[in-house]
Amino acid sequence: MAIQGEYEFFLIGLFILTIFISYSTLATARLLKRWQPPDNPLLDRVDVILRFFLTALCIVLGLVSGLDAATLGWTFQQPLRQALVGVGIGVTLALVLFGLSRQADKKGRERFVSQRFIEMILPRSRAEAYRIALALGPVVVLEELLFRSLLIGGLSPLFPAPLLIVLVSVLFGVLHAPQGLWGMVGAGAAGLIFGALFLAEQSLMAPVVAHYVANLVQIVLAMRLRAKRKADQLAGISSTVD
Numbered sequence: 001m002a003i004q005g006e007y008e009f010f011l012i013g014l015f016i017l018t019i020f021i022s023y024s025t026l027a028t029a030r031l032l033k034r035w036q037p038p039d040n041p042l043l044d045r046v047d048v049i050l051r052f053f054l055t056a057l058c059i060v061l062g063l064v065s066g067l068d069a070a071t072l073g074w075t076f077q078q079p080l081r082q083a084l085v086g087v088g089i090g091v092t093l094a095l096v097l098f099g100l101s102r103q104a105d106k107k108g109r110e111r112f113v114s115q116r117f118i119e120m121i122l123p124r125s126r127a128e129a130y131r132i133a134l135a136l137g138p139v140v141v142l143e144e145l146l147f148r149s150l151l152i153g154g155l156s157p158l159f160p161a162p163l164l165i166v167l168v169s170v171l172f173g174v175l176h177a178p179q180g181l182w183g184m185v186g187a188g189a190a191g192l193i194f195g196a197l198f199l200a201e202q203s204l205m206a207p208v209v210a211h212y213v214a215n216l217v218q219i220v221l222a223m224r225l226r227a228k229r230k231a232d233q234l235a236g237i238s239s240t241v242d
Contacts, residue, residue, distance in 0.1 A: 006064055006066040007067075009064060010062075010065035010067075010154065013057075013064075014061055014150055014151070014154060014155075017054070017058070017061065018171075021054065021146065022171070025175045026175070026177065032178055040121060040123070040128065040132065041121060042121055042136070042139065043131055048138065051138045051139060054142055054146075055142045055145060058145040058146055061154075062149060062150060067154060071153050071156060072149045072154060072204075073148060074149070074203075076205050077203065082205045082209070083206075083209050085206050085210075086206045086207065086210040086212075086213065087209060087210075087213050089193065089197065089206075089214075090209060090211065090212065090213025090216075091214075093190060094213065094215075094217035097189075098217075098218055100182070100186070101182050101183075101186065102225075117179050117180070118179075129223070136215050136216060137212065139215075140208055140212045141208060143211065144194070144198075144204055147168050147171070147172050147191065147194075147195075148168075148194060148195060148204060149198075149204055152164045152198060152199070161199050162199075165191075165192060165195035165196060166192070168191060168195060169189075169191030169195055170188060172187055172188060173186075173188025173191060174188075175187075176188075190211075190214065193210070194210060194211055
């Protein structure tokens with residue numbers, strides 16, 4: 001396609017935005033290796049404000065790209081069906097990834113699964129759990145806007161969509177480095193599924209729902225596992241005392 005001025009502006013803005021998010025994410029990953037934040041990173045006020053700003057920036061880039069809503073996935077036909085598809089895929093993905101991560105955890109511990117990062121983002125109370133469930137929404141919307149709508153839909157006039165899905169999924173996985181090697185592999189695989197879902201549905205709705213549900217279910221499962229481990233530890237201490 002002949003690149004128009006508005007689309008050229010979109011490409012420059014998308015490149016800068018992607019570099020910024022990639023750099024800040026990896027820099028944060030390095031920081032978290034040697035620093036323990038006092039509060040849950042998902043609830044940091046500065047990060048929350050930044051997410052809303054970056055989400056607005058993604059929307060502006062999409063609007064100035066000159067691309068139609070279907071290309072960007074900004075259509076919501078049959079919303080109930082898409083929501084149900086997203087829930088089904090999200091739950092299935094969460095169960096599979098959680099089961100595989102437990103196996104990787106048993107074999108490789110911190111080398112494969114960053115328990116430190118998991119404990120960092122898990123809720124410490126029921127009230128915090130509700131806040132995190134709300135905070136996950138903006139996180140997922142931002143990621144899907146950037147990685148599916150703009151990087152796949154927005155670049156599809158220049159490159160084949162299947163190639164974009166693979167390349168974007170690799171980037172998506174790399175940016176989950178704080179979660180350990182398995183976290184990167186799992187995120188990359190999830191990126192492939194979300195990308196394929198975006199392409200199949202020609203809409204962001206299904207991948208957004210799938211992404212949110214997958215994250216939420218994994219957090220709930222991790223909380224239950226943590227509670228079980230604590231109960232087992234207490235039972236072990238009690239039996240030793242007796």
